[in-house]
Amino acid sequence: MSNDPCHVTASAGIVTVLPDTQLCFFPKFLTVDETGVLFDELRNMLPWTQHRVRLFGRELAAPRLSCWIGDKSCRYRYSGQLHTPQPWPKVLRILRGRIEVATKARFNSVLANLYRDGADSIAWHADDEPELGPEPGIASLSLGATRRFCLRHRQDPACQAEWWLTDGSLLYMAGRTQAHYRHAVPKTRKPVGPRINLSFRWIFPSDR
Ligand SMILES: [Mn+2]
Secondary structure, rough: OOHHHHHHHHOOOEOOOOOEEEEEEOOOOOOOHHHHHHHHHHHOOOOOEEEEEEEEEEEEEEEEEEEEEEEEOOOHHHOEEEEEEEEEOOHHHHHHHHHHHHOOOOOOEEEEEEEEEOOOOEEEEEEOOHHOOOOOOOOEEEEEEEEEEEEEEEEOOOOOOOOOOOOEEOOOOOOOHHHHHHEEEOOOOOOOEEEEEEEEEEOOOOOO
């Protein structure tokens, strides 16, 4: 376990022990002052668009707004669409450095998602595109409203976990988590404000 990045940072984060995973949760990675400024800046500055997704064989407008950011080489194909990255805003470069220190991982891209209210969501999926490699490290930072995040084993539904992703929290998923588990942020009927999620990733070069 000595090279397990979660265990290295266990003093700052909470390690969740589940089979076939590496999971570490930092409940207060950013302060409320930091998240407020960051939320407003990202919401106003990023060129948010509604991506198309394929769900049960149909192509639909995703129930959320998104923006793909990263190094120039970070083209990313998902749901049949090739996304060319926006350049890094300064504030996200700085944030990336802090997350790299906490997780002992490297990131060259970030997918930003804006969940405008409780009707916005993300369906069960895994971040298992080939560009991410066999053991992707994904660091997911939450800003704004608290939403429920569910993780469930593909074969064994008894293996599952849930987190309330509060403002300023960071969930790091690594190892074989994406290969063995799916995750979702379900819709809610409760009144809930907007939430921005930043999921930092490492994209391996692709010639497709
Ligand atoms: Mn995901």
